[in-house]
Amino acid sequence: MKQEFDFNDPEFIKNPHPFYTKLRASKKPLWVLPRPDMRSSNDGIWVFSRYEDCVAILKQSTSISNDLNYRFKGDTIPFYMHMLNHDGKEHARLRRLVNQFFSTQYITNLETHIYNVVENHIESMIKNKDINLITDFAEKIPFDVIASILGIPLSDMPRIRKWTIAIGNGFDTFTVNEEIIQKQQQALLLLLDYLRVLIKNEEETENQTVLYSLIQAQKEGHLNNDELLGMVSFLLIAGHETTIALIGNGLWLLLSHPEQWQLLVENPGMIPQAIEEVLRFESPAQRSSFRIATKTIDINGNIVKPGEQLTVAIASANRDETIFTDPHSFDIQREVNPHIAFGIGVHSCIGQHLARVEARIAFEKIIARFPHMKLKSNIPQWRSSTFFRGLESLCVTL
Numbered sequence: 001m002k003q004e005f006d007f008n009d010p011e012f013i014k015n016p017h018p019f020y021t022k023l024r025a026s027k028k029p030l031w032v033l034p035r036p037d038m039r040s041s042n043d044g045i046w047v048f049s050r051y052e053d054c055v056a057i058l059k060q061s062t063s064i065s066n067d068l069n070y071r072f073k074g075d076t077i078p079f080y081m082h083m084l085n086h087d088g089k090e091h092a093r094l095r096r097l098v099n100q101f102f103s104t105q106y107i108t109n110l111e112t113h114i115y116n117v118v119e120n121h122i123e124s125m126i127k128n129k130d131i132n133l134i135t136d137f138a139e140k141i142p143f144d145v146i147a148s149i150l151g152i153p154l155s156d157m158p159r160i161r162k163w164t165i166a167i168g169n170g171f172d173t174f175t176v177n178e179e180i181i182q183k184q185q186q187a188l189l190l191l192l193d194y195l196r197v198l199i200k201n202e203e204e205t206e207n208q209t210v211l212y213s214l215i216q217a218q219k220e221g222h223l224n225n226d227e228l229l230g231m232v233s234f235l236l237i238a239g240h241e242t243t244i245a246l247i248g249n250g251l252w253l254l255l256s257h258p259e260q261w262q263l264l265v266e267n268p269g270m271i272p273q274a275i276e277e278v279l280r281f282e283s284p285a286q287r288s289s290f291r292i293a294t295k296t297i298d299i300n301g302n303i304v305k306p307g308e309q310l311t312v313a314i315a316s317a318n319r320d321e322t323i324f325t326d327p328h329s330f331d332i333q334r335e336v337n338p339h340i341a342f343g344i345g346v347h348s349c350i351g352q353h354l355a356r357v358e359a360r361i362a363f364e365k366i367i368a369r370f371p372h373m374k375l376k377s378n379i380p381q382w383r384s385s386t387f388f389r390g391l392e393s394l395c396v397t398l
């Protein structure tokens, strides 16, 4: 029997973990209907929840494909022509074109810039006593940083942010309605048009940026026009939405566990370890992208047939009691933490080093500057999404 579930349940948004715990215990995947414009003849999607199954699926690239481009229709198609939606050589070709911008070396050279971005935003917060850490801090950093890596003028970012919020809302395939889908499509068209103009005026693009580098690669025939648009727009969205959530979730978790906040005030060297625990405990990307079976596969006795779609619940895997001791405790001193918040396998996150460095610098600076910061409310305001786990707002007294 296929197990189904209503992801629109507000209790699930507040806390998805009791549900995932039951799902893992059942050892069966869930069967979910996706958004109406993505339905094919096999219209359900399997959601796997156990760590072992999730890792097996993410590592499997011969009988499970990421190439789901055929699902999309209309003028927004270029948006989907990025590396995560490709397999094998095509995926490797696209990833290779931008890899250098996310290497350890490149990000290390960017640290001074990230420090300055964080400092500037902290300075502008100081004059206020009460702050919303999401809009006044967490949102600003990844946004400014990814703009400079990509080569998008900072002055354009406020209007781009409006589009990326609407696009991100549409990623929540299990809960979206017609209105959200329409807003997402409109925002995608505006973003693609904006990028087309930017690419056309390429003399204004700075070299040493992803945009410049991809424009040159396109001229040399290494990717086509749609792929160029898809890569830049996907990197733009992937490069800020999840990192905003990481910084916001981290500040919430630490402030709501004051003894662990204090531990970091006294031992800032523990911040990298704390970041890993934040990633595990409230994983910013709650699920992987969708995959499709190309052959019959057997995942621990659960058979997925060719043509059926599947995804993995990263949030659930990261609380699997067979892997993590006391999984529902937030513990920055946890020693064994093989979380999969950045995925695993060939599609593992290209931006993970960048995200970790941004979060480390953000936490180092804010903890040192405001060691006595206090929450204004103990009730978190989670964004209404089952895909991104992030806060709508986080009000504190500095």
Ligand code: HEM
Residues within 6 Å of the ligand: 058, 083, 084, 085, 095, 234, 235, 236, 238, 239, 240, 242, 243, 246, 283, 284, 285, 287, 288, 289, 290, 314, 340, 341, 342, 343, 344, 346, 347, 348, 349, 350, 351, 352, 354, 355
């Ligand atoms: C806390 C922050 C982040 C989290 C939790 C996160 C999470 C993930 C996950 C789970 C995947 C794998 C998806 C799958 O296999 O279906 C992924 C892939 C990816 N991420 Fe991130 N990400 C973060 C930050 C970033 C940043 C800063 C960038 C930079 C632009 C980025 C760009 C990408 C790209 C391009 C892929 C696809 C890689 C491929 O297909 O080879 N992400 N990310």
